[in-house]
Structures are given as structure tokens and as C-alpha cells.
Amino acid sequence: MQTQLRHIASVALACVSASVAAGESTTIISLNPAATYLRTSNDPAPGAVALNLAALGISAGDRISLHRLGEWDNGPGGDTFTTLIAVFSAGDVLLPNDQPHRVPGAIAAGVPVITGPSYFGAVATDIPEDFVIAWSTYPNGEVCVIVPKGATHLFTSVGDSLFYDNVDPDRDWGLEIAVLDACAADLDADGVVGASDLGILLGGWGPSSVIGAPGDLDCDADVDAADLATLLGLWGGC
Template sequence: PYGEGAGSADAFAQLSEGDKVLLVSFLNSLGRVEFDDNGDGHVNIIDFIAFKAALGSSSTPNTPNAVHDINQDGIISIADFAYFMQAYEGENGDCNGNGVADLMDLLTGTSVDADLNGLPDECVPCPADFTGDRLVSGADLGVLLGTWGQSDVPTDLNADGNVGGADLGLLLGAWGPCP
């Protein structure tokens, strides 16, 4: 290499492939919004997933996960998460009513978010679950059949004013555990 950057290019070329990846990752993290792990300018569910993966790990200003260590104590911790929740742009209420923010429930494992929508799964609507057990099963089928032909009832899943075959199809399509 020639020119002003020749020394830097030579130094970079001497690095192992792993160190090259770490260096580029670090350089990409510069100037990012705090907690914005993927660099898209927003703190959202993708960044929450990255924070959760980094929780408890060590961090230095030279590591890519430094965007999560807001108090700069070298450990990504619950103390950092308090600030993450302030920066988070998504919904963060208390949908399950347990007195704890939804993201904290997800971080600590109190709740699960299998569909990665940022909400505890127990808060995601499951319209075909008429019995409230988070499972669409024979019990729900019985409830639907018991209201066959009726209108203005929760079992009218397609809201066409009549419990019928279309509602049965929707129930069967949702069969199994709720998301």
C-alpha cells in the first residue's frame, strides 16, 4: 500500500481475521445512539434482544457491546437496563398487571416473548381461545359450536354477524398453543 494510510493498512493486514472483525465492529459502533446495537438509529426490540444477550458480560470502550454499558462500569447490568428502558422506542407497559414493566419481565424470564414482538406472550390476544387457558382446543370448539348461528358473541371470530363455518375455520387454523 502507498499513501498516507499505508501504515494503517499494513497494521490492519497483520491482524488475525477475528481481530479484524472486532476492529470493524468497534469502528461501526462509534457515533451510535446508546443501546442501538444494530446501528439503525432506533432503540427497539432488536436492540433489546442484543442487550439481553449481553447482560452480565464485561465491556470496555473498545468492545462493540459498549453501547449497552451506559454507566461505564465494565459490566452490562440491570443498572444499565434502567436507562435502556428510558431509551426504548417500543411499547413498555405492564400488560400482565404484575407491577413490573414488560421489558423487565422479558429480561428476567418472568415472561416469554416467543414471537419477538416485545410483548409478553401472555398479553398477546388469542381470539379463538374462548376458555382463557392460552390453548385453542376441543373446549374452545365446544364453546364455538354452542353459539352456532348466534350474532354479537365473542365466538364470531370474523365479525360477520353470524357464528358459522368461517369462524370454525379460523378456530381450527389457530388450533394449539396461543402465540
């Protein structure tokens, strides 16, 4: 138990390191799987750290990728779990853990996730604004999302019903964040939006179990008329 508590304390603060490769800014952040922004009940889990978007070089309107790294241990189940969810916020305020909605600045973005009741007390935990990074329905573990207007911070959480007992024995649990090329419609990366890109988009038409698959320009898990309109609006450009 003491070892576990020491470990939780040592990873309670997110460790941020940044590197730049191929014109793309990538940041890797260590995460504490015991920390959450969700409501808890008789669960002394620490609050999730608010990641400052400006410090990561991220602005509203950016198209970013979020990629979960490693696995976490849910307490009894071993270091094998990969669920990760997040919510954007207009500030870093996280209310006490007994509040039904702890993120007063929450701003909806991404593909929504519905979280289940707490282990103790079965209190409702779901908030409408949070979104999937890695989840049973989207197990790819890498998504893109458009940063919503007004967002200044990002909170993350694993998906669980009892958080305080979560650990990461090999300390590989984390999140990779990258700001993607503004010209997402240039699907073949030849520097211009044209017929070849249109062909790729049409080839991926329909719903997808991957968020941000080629042609899913608005990162909502499908290639549809909205994505087509975005591509046509950039025709000949980039």
C-alpha cells in the first residue's frame, strides 16, 4: 500500500517534455491513471491536472492529434488497460470530487463518450462535453480533434468506476499531442488539394471506427458531406 501511495504521489504532476520533428510540434505527457475529472464517490482519487494549451503551442481552431501511450492497471486487472478520455475547458478550475459536473468551463468537442456509474454508490458520472481518445468503441487510441473556441485547458481521465487504486507500474502511461498540418484536405501530401485528394476522400466514404481516418477532416468518425464540403472549399489551395 505504501509503495502504491508513493507511486501515485510521484506521478501526480504531469511531466511535460516537448520535441519538434518534421515541422510538427509533438509533446509527450506522463499521466497518472488514478487522477480524474469525473465525479467520484468514496474514492480518494486525485483531481486531474489541467494541461495548459498555450504552453503546448495549441490554439483554438487548431486540428490536433491525441494519441494514448502505454497501458494502466485498474487495481486488480494488471497493466493492460488503455481507455482514455478528455474534456476541453475555458479554465483550469476543477470542482470537488463529489460534484456531479466538476469542470465548470467545459466546452464540447470531439466524439462524445458516455461514462458509467461509480463503483461505490453508483452515482452518475457522465458529463456531456467530454470525448473519446481511446475507448471500446474507438480502440485505435489515436484521434484528431478541432480545438473549440474559448478552450484554454485540457483535462484527461482513464475510463474507470474506481480510480484511486489505479497504478502504472512501468510508468509508460501517457498522452502524445501533436498539432497537425493546417491543410488536412491535402490527403496525398503533394501540396495542393485536387482530384487525387477527392478520390482518397470518396474511397473512405461512410462511418468509421477510426476518428480522423483519411478524409475525416472534421474528426467526427465519418467521411461525409461536411468533409467533402471542406475539401471542395480548399480546392486548388494549400
